[in-house]
Amino acid sequence: MSAFDLIIRGAEAVLPGTGRTACDIAVKDGKIAAILSPGAAADAEKTLDASGLVALPGVIDAHLHMGHGKDISRPREPRDADVETASAAIGGVTTMVPYLMASEKHSEIFEGVRQVTEAGARIDFGYHFIISTEEQLSEVPAYITEYGAPTLKIFMNNRGGEGKRLGLPDIDDGFFFRLAELAGQHGGMVAPHPENIEVAWVLRDRAMKADPEGKGGLASWDASRPDFVEGEAVQRSSYLANVAGSPLYVVHTSSAAALEAGLARRRAGDEIFFETCPHYLTHDVTDPIGAVGKINPPLRSRKDCDRLWQGVANGEIDTIATDHVHRDISSKDNGIWAASPGCPGMETLLPVMLTEGYHARGIPLERLVEVLSENPAHLMGLNSKGALAVGLDADIVLVDLEREWQLTRDKVVSSAGYSIYEGKTFKGAIEHTLVRGRAVVSGGALVDDAVGHGRYQHRQLKGRG
Helix, strand or coil, rough: CCEEEEECCCCEEECCEEEEEEEEEEEEECCCEEEEECCCCCCCCEEEEEECEEEEEEEEEECCCCCCCCCCCCCHHHHHHHHHHHHHHHEEEEEEEEECCCCCCCHHHHHHHHHHHHCCCCCEECCCCCCCHHHHCHHHHHHCCCCCCCCCECCCCCCCCCCHCCCCCCCCCHHEEEEEEEHHHHHCCCEEEECCHHHHHHHHHHHHCCCCCCCCCCHHHHHCCCHHHHHHHHHHHHHHHHCCCEEEEEECCCHHHHHHHHHHHHHHCCCCEEECHHHHHEEECCCCCCHHCCCCCCCHHHHHHHHHHHHHHCCCCCCCCCEECCCCCHCCHHHHHCCCCCCHHHHHHHHHHHHHHHHHHCCCCHHHHHHHHHHHHHHCCCCCCCCCCCCCCCCCCEEEEEEEEECCCHHHHHHHHHHHCCCCCCEEEEEEEEEEEEEEEEECEEEEEHCCCCEEEECCCCCCC
């Protein structure tokens, strides 16, 4: 019997504590079994020649919506998970944590959702539970401990009927506070969609009156939900959550105002973490894609993009995730006011960061690994993932840092069928993606028999369980 199942030879690997290192990586039973000197004698059933490539820990996308057709609440059949995890794997994502959205108790639907997802998933996955009802609130301790879903999403903007579009009821700050108390008591963390919707209604009415036909496009959408309604909610939610005893994970930080408001709470002693998304780094309100770029929170100014890049580089921003939404392009019809918010992004997550972060801005690979793998693993309680280290899952992405390629619509894998990066030339190509030592992408192509390889990850936040 061979000592190892697989040895990856010839690559440079980004290792924790040492950075880029020439080495061979040995895999056994889905785990990294050894980091070997280049060419070291060792016996394995399979060998993968990775000469000229760089090995990175698999990317963890901690924010996405996986549904069925235009419904983004949850997958309804294995094919839903198959297609979207295929797009993830092509983009170097080896673990995803979608949001489970329902008006029912999650205990009533979760097992079916898990089974459907496992039947189709090519990569590993967890779930965040969105908390919107009193019945769900009563089950929060079980969600954290029994279901392994310690990160709890709440839409702060679901007031005055705002949540009807998603089939969710209204909540208020009292509901938020009680959720944070339960999270703090049982080892969880609150993840709010931060938005002061009452102020946004005033500004929306003004923006629509000034531009009833939506000719202002992305600028009008931004004017209807500007940066300060996000910043105010970040500040408020952080203060309340930390009084209640829960850390706060701020999703999709889109603006300098929101980041600065949160950093002020961090300096005051709050335990607060920041996520941003590639589209807030690369696109702004002047982009010609128009309603295709309608996202909530909106795309902002170029100054906001630059400030977020600064936060990525200097460590203020903790994670980068996609907020992937796979509604098809028809959801963008009928102008900026009618278009559905959101865009796909898993298959471009790592390519964007290599192209715009590493090559264009000189952000070290080690820092990109922190925001894409190490920090998400730590903050999401994915304790067997996030780094190329002995004993952790062999989730490995092998990239050609220098190869250039262009994304065209016919190459998009997601069921969305489009990308906001169409026509863009990327520098940095994913050649192989391995999940627990098994190839799900090989030579840049999907591996057919990887469907159903993904497994649910029971998560526990370190130091909080």
